[in-house]
Amino acid sequence: MDLSSFPFLTPSPTEKLLDFSAGSLWMKRDDLIHPDVSGNKWRKLKGFFREVDPSRPVLTFGGAHSNHLRAAAFAFAHASIKGIAVVRGEELSPQHSPTLKYCEKMGMTLHFIPRSEYKVLREKDWLPTARQLQEWDGESAQVLPEGGAGKHAFEGCGEIWTELDHKPDHLLIASGTATTVLGILSAMPEGSATKVHVISAVKGAIKEQASVTECAHQKSIDLHWEDEVYFGGFGKLSEQLIVQKAAFESKHGFAIDAVYNAKVWAYIQRTTFEGSVLWINTGGVFTP
Ligand SMILES: Cc1ncc(COP(=O)(O)O)c(C=O)c1O
Incomplete structure (x- = not known):
């Protein structure tokens, strides 16, 4: 389908955050793409919507707090597509989370199923x-x-790279399933001088680490994979992380999400860089 009517801010802007002794830190503000389809969500959905048949329903899946379900609910409503969400947890209802309430309000049909199913x-x-x-x-x-x-997600995630006017010395990206970083790597040229730093929000994501490492290796791209061994694993926040996140927000005047991007900020705090550093803000902050 024609995607030009979707109200998304792409290319997203890149802003300088600060200078440090040996370089500067920049952020690609994918969080500004749309309030409900924030960060990497439209990047991942774009290729699917290009191919979708709008006359048939779309079935998708997620948990009660899934950023993906929220983004998909918005995009289905905008495209007048019947969206059906299969939600993990038969004990839940739309009242369980702001995300599910939002999905229902956008006209999505919700089916709650047991976790085993x-x-x-x-x-x-x-x-x-x-x-x-x-x-x-x-x-x-x-x-x-x-x-x-x-x-389909690689097309849109690859655009994070192709939208960059200046290729940085270091590119920093949060990771869960690693779809976004694989999309970026797929768009990068072989032997790119940019080093990619992947900050995993998940502890011990062995499979994801292996496929990203393999992809970077095949393209002779320098890669660092940072495992989540600092805060207790996915969705876990320490006192120190909350303090660092709050310090970032009061200095820069906008919020970052706790699950993914605050951990990128913590990585920046404990790492020494030389040259230009570009943090891809993958979004995830919503007003309920
Ligand atoms: C806000 C945010 N950042 C980063 C990610 C990680 O993206 P990926 O699963 O493509 O690695 C997600 C999950 O989709 C997310 O919701």
Whole structure:
């Protein structure tokens, strides 16, 4: 479908945050792309929406606080596509989180399923059985995997790189499933002089680390993978992290999310760089 009517701020702006003794820190403000489709979310969805058949429903998946579900709900409503979300946790309801309330308000149909059933769907690459499709009124549905992941996501995530007028010496990016960084790497030229620093929000993401390392190696790109061994793992925040996040926000005048980008900021605080450093802000801050 034609994507020009989507109200997204792309290319996103790049701002200088500060100078330090041996260089400067910049931020690509993907968090400004849209209040509800913030950061890497439209990057991941763009390729899917280009190919989608708007006359058929789309089935997608997530947890009660999924940034992906919020973004997808907005995009489906904007494109007048029937969106169906399969949500992890049969005990939940739309009242459970601001995200689910928002999805319902945007016209998304929500189905709550047991975590064990959700796990099976994940193992089967999000391909529901005929019975499930019937139950969810999604018989002719197209499938958009959890988190907006899939080959289609590389197109949009690659644009994070191609939008850059000046290629930095160091590029810093938060990671969960590693879809975003793989998209960026796919757009980078072989032997690029930019070193990529991946700050994982997940402790011991071995599979993701292996595929990113392999991709960087094949393209002769220098890579550093930072495991989440500092704060206790995914979604965990320490007192020190909260203090660092608050200090950033009061100095720079805007919020960063605690789960992903605050950990990039903490990485910057404990690392010595030389040259230009570009932090890709992957968004994740919402007003309920
Ligand atoms: C705000 C935010 N930043 C970073 C990420 C990590 O992106 P990825 O899963 O593509 O590595 C996510 C998850 O999608 C996210 O919601």
